Amino acid sequence: MPGTSLDFSARLRAAGLRPTRQRVALARLLFAGGHRHVTAEALHAEVKASRMPVSLATVYNSLNQFRDAGLLCEVVVAPGRSYFDTNIGHHHHFFIEPDGELHDFPSDKVTIAGLPAPPKGTRLARVDVIVRVRR
Amino acid sequence: MPGTSLDFSARLRAAGLRPTRQRVALARLLFAGGHRHVTAEALHAEVKASRMPVSLATVYNSLNQFRDAGLLCEVVVAPGRSYFDTNIGHHHHFFIEPDGELHDFPSDKVTIAGLPAPPKGTRLARVDVIVRVRR
């Protein structure tokens, strides 16, 4: 029976996070369906409508913890506008400027050549590509 | 005599902006030397130390106007952290994660192949590449 709390509990535990009721509720919203892009506010609104409401502070805490644990990644597209993306595979983003919509596209067809070496004493963490488009 | 207010006045006027004392002071700080990456707060601190202090609101206004006029570009690296970059040529960025330093690198050696076409009804505005590195 997929989609039960047990799945999410196990997944949280595997990530080193205690499976509290709140975190399980958020994980279900985030990971039950396909990939999602959510803001903290939007997720808070969603969970508030559920049987297990969660405070905004906890939504922020959990999203940050999920990100640090590698369950999510964060995409900052504009000052004061950041999305959490449940797709953690290699991929990049389209950002549709007037409305602020964000769409994934897979990175397997994309090749980036000629990047300079990281500055001395640093190692590569991630390459973000944001393709900004307008109507 | 390069670097006089007149140069900056002309440049602002050419961009469709009235060359007020405040905007000229900011333009001098931004464009007199080589390329720079500044936050609004940092630029405000700089200009406050000068003979022609400028309010923080004006620093924000001016940076936004300069960006809209194409004199600057804005790079958002983390929630609540955005830099204004006086380099408006094609280029990309290194972001050094723990300290928040930002460095340019030219895009002439970099090629990005295989990007999907923009979604229907949109056209490409800009491609941002941020290479995130850690110590």
Add this chain to the structure above:
DNA sequence: CAAGGAGTTTAGAATTATTCTAAACACTGC
């Protein structure tokens, strides 16, 4: 399976970054 401690959650305050407001001011064309 009860108890206790560490880790979590919460409401609300605090912080940070940025924008707004309305009154005072200054650049430009006449």
Add this chain to the structure above:
DNA sequence: GCAGTGTTTAGAATAATTCTAAACTCCTTG
């Protein structure tokens, strides 16, 4: 110079996020 529109300003307002400290809950141990 004068007027009129655009600009600047201090301070308040807004928005996104984090902090605080008290209450709570998960998990381990006995």
